[in-house]
Amino acid sequence: xxxxxxxxxxxxxxxxxxxxxxxxxxxxxxxxxxxxxxxxxxxxxxxxxxxxxxxxxxxxxxxxxxxxxxxxxxxxxxxxxxxxxxxxxxxxxxxxxxxxxxxxxxxxxxxxxxxxxxxxxxxxxxxxxxxxxxxxxxxxxxxxxxxxxxxxxxxxxxxxxxxxx
Amino acid sequence: xxxxxxxxxxxxxxxxxxxxxxxxxxxxxxxxxxxxxxxxxxxxxxxxxxxxxxxxxxxxxxxxxxxxxxxxxxxxxxxxxxxxxxxxxxxxxxxxxxxxxxxxxxxxxxxxxxxxxxxxxxxxxxxxxxxxxxxxxxxxxxxxxxxxxxxxxxxxxxxxxxxxxxxxxxxxxxxxxxxxxxxxxxxxxxxxxxxxxxxxxxxxxxxxxxx
Numbered sequence: 001x002x003x004x005x006x007x008x009x010x011x012x013x014x015x016x017x018x019x020x021x022x023x024x025x026x027x028x029x030x031x032x033x034x035x036x037x038x039x040x041x042x043x044x045x046x047x048x049x050x051x052x053x054x055x056x057x058x059x060x061x062x063x064x065x066x067x068x069x070x071x072x073x074x075x076x077x078x079x080x081x082x083x084x085x086x087x088x089x090x091x092x093x094x095x096x097x098x099x100x101x102x103x104x105x106x107x108x109x110x111x112x113x114x115x116x117x118x119x120x121x122x123x124x125x126x127x128x129x130x131x132x133x134x135x136x137x138x139x140x141x142x143x144x145x146x147x148x149x150x151x152x153x154x155x156x157x158x159x160x161x162x163x164x165x
Numbered sequence: 166x167x168x169x170x171x172x173x174x175x176x177x178x179x180x181x182x183x184x185x186x187x188x189x190x191x192x193x194x195x196x197x198x199x200x201x202x203x204x205x206x207x208x209x210x211x212x213x214x215x216x217x218x219x220x221x222x223x224x225x226x227x228x229x230x231x232x233x234x235x236x237x238x239x240x241x242x243x244x245x246x247x248x249x250x251x252x253x254x255x256x257x258x259x260x261x262x263x264x265x266x267x268x269x270x271x272x273x274x275x276x277x278x279x280x281x282x283x284x285x286x287x288x289x290x291x292x293x294x295x296x297x298x299x300x301x302x303x304x305x306x307x308x309x310x311x312x313x314x315x316x317x318x319x320x321x322x323x324x325x326x327x328x329x330x331x332x333x334x335x336x337x338x339x340x341x342x343x344x345x346x347x348x349x350x351x352x353x354x355x356x357x358x359x360x361x362x363x364x365x366x367x368x369x370x371x372x373x374x375x376x
Contacts, residue, residue, distance in 0.1 A: 012295045022307060022353045
């Protein structure tokens with residue numbers, strides 16, 4: 001029974017989870033950084049003194065990548081060749097990685113588009129700044145939801161510890 | 166519906182359905198066995214694919230970023246030649262991404278040791294093969310995305326610099342945030358391979374090999 005529950009190809013799915021968490025959240029972070037950066041450079045040519053405050057979307061896009069990093073590190077920490085690794089744990093890790101990664105794409109996409117259009121509006125109207133921060137927070141929180149679900153799924157794996165003996 | 170929609174969505178779906186129904190109706194549904202596929206493919210396949218994708222995708226990202234930035238620098242440099250030397254730093258940011266790929270390629274290739282076919286299919290070797298594949302994929306794609314991001318940011322920095330010289334350092338902050346993405350990929354790549362041993366000969370896992 002343990003041989004069927006812990007096949008040698010189980011780490012494939014665990015590593016796929018690590019890779020999905022990192023790659024997909026990097027997609028979101030890269031899109032957010034690039035798109036918001038275009039808007040910031042545009043703002044800078046008209047009002048250079050406002051650049052520092054409008055770097056907020058870029059920072060928030062970077063945080064999306066950190067969410068992916070956290071989930072990847074957490075999953076990779078559970079993957080060792082010596083300890084038995086059940087197939088169920090592999091699927092749970094894959095699900096956790098996909099959940100963090102796909103929400104990271106969504107959050108990064110939203111942050112990029114919101115950041116770009118809001119900093120362009122910030123050139124003309126200074127009171128837009130507070131609304132921009134609020135909208136960016138709501139977009140960021142999408143990535144946070146993915147992180148929370150990934151962490152919740154990861155805690156389930158500790159319950160499977162004894163199946164490979 | 167255009168030809169592109171049919172080709173990209175319709176044709177693959179059609180082929181998948183035909184193959185699945187064929188397997189179903191000719192009583193060979195057991196032929197579709199993901200576990201057996203993962204057990205039968207040699208860990209060398211996974212390892213080599215991972216290393217190739219690692220360096221290939223990283224260099225693709227670096228090249229893409231360099232041409233994005235370079236085109237803007239050269240275009241802006243026609244009217245404002247002073248931007249050409251200072252903006253080479255954006256090109257260097259993109260190049261660094263390729264260096265990450267080379268480093269990880271070298272680190273990963275130290276795990277590829279020669280093992281004979283009869284002694285290859287051990288649990289540890291499977292683990293190392295999968296670690297190399299997904300580590301290489303992670304490093305490659307993260308560097309590709311980082312190169313793209315830094316390229317776009319560098320392109321806008323060059324044009325902002327052409328408009329106003331004081332802007333360059335401030336827009337460079339966006340590039341620094343972008344380049345950190347490649348670094349994260351590198352960290353995860355190293356973490357994945359940290360526990361994996363190199364390919365060592367051993368007694369094969371009994372259920373695995375069907376020669």
